[in-house]
Amino acid sequence: MKQLQIIYDEKKCVAAGLCESIDPEHFVINAEKAELIGSRKNKKGIFTLNIDPVGERQRKMIIEAAMSCPVNAISVKDLATNRFIVLSEIKQASSRELTATYNESKEWKLDPKGYFLIRIDQKNKLIEAGHCMERNIVDAKITGKNATNIFNTIIREGLISSQQHAAYLGKELYKAEIAINYNLNYVQDKELRFKK
Ligand code: SF4
Incomplete structure (x- = not known):
């Protein structure tokens, strides 16, 4: 059993509903936005929910729901390691830039x-x-x-x-x-x- 944190940015949500269909325990569509059930809203308008403990089935559903969000509105953090499993921002810091060629x-x-x-x-x-x-x-x-x-x-x-x-x-x-x-x-x- 590991602790997870779901971080949800409601402003990004376009109500496509994938999170609710995959993980209805934690997401529901309400008034044309997804709601992260039982979450708290911080000053920046971001919703967070800590889940402790989280079973393997639940963990899979949460991660799948976050990964399926087409607008990257959902992040998932492993609180035991303090590392993100799903990150909503796209980071490109260390990627290489290559120009494609072929002979x-x-x-x-x-x-x-x-x-x-x-x-x-x-x-x-x-x-x-x-x-x-x-x-x-x-x-x-x-x-x-x-x-x-x-x-x-x-x-x-x-x-x-x-x-x-x-x-x-x-x-x-x-x-x-x-x-x-x-x-x-x-x-x-x-x-x-x-x-x-
Ligand atoms: S999957 Fe993303 S866009 Fe779709 S309802 Fe959930 S949070 Fe909103």
């Missing part, structure tokens, strides 16, 4: 598990991904209605082994999905052309 001819590495040929079946609204180990010999064909189903099947079947290849595949499959949804031509590795 395909130098950096692309073939996946030892093979490669994929991707095409779409516009008539039946399907994406097809053919897995090849040897040049253009398809040893497995994965067919699906959307990119998510296909790349998750590929991962589940162990047909891919590099992060770079997985990122490439996600991009191409999503392009194929857009092409189906907007009735466009899809050619692997080519830009999609949108009709004017």
Whole structure:
């Protein structure tokens, strides 16, 4: 059992109601704002509630409710360690700033598990991904209605082994999905052309 403190900034609340639906023991929507049940309001208008003791189920619900708030109105502090578990402010103090670059001819590495040929079946609204180990010999064909189903099947079947290849595949499959949804031509590795 650990002590938790919920800190709630009512001014930020847009009454989306996620906190109440996840943790109705502590949040209720009242007059178009969430109310932190049983809390105290400080001079800055911030509500706090200490929960002591807090069981594991309660702790999970509180953290999930705070994390789901779309406007970061809820923080959760572990009073035993005095550290925030969920912090409503976004801190960027020590983050690195990187400019993205990529040199395909130098950096692309073939996946030892093979490669994929991707095409779409516009008539039946399907994406097809053919897995090849040897040049253009398809040893497995994965067919699906959307990119998510296909790349998750590929991962589940162990047909891919590099992060770079997985990122490439996600991009191409999503392009194929857009092409189906907007009735466009899809050619692997080519830009999609949108009709004017
Ligand atoms: S989840 Fe956030 S915005 Fe939604 S009701 Fe709760 S505090 Fe307000």
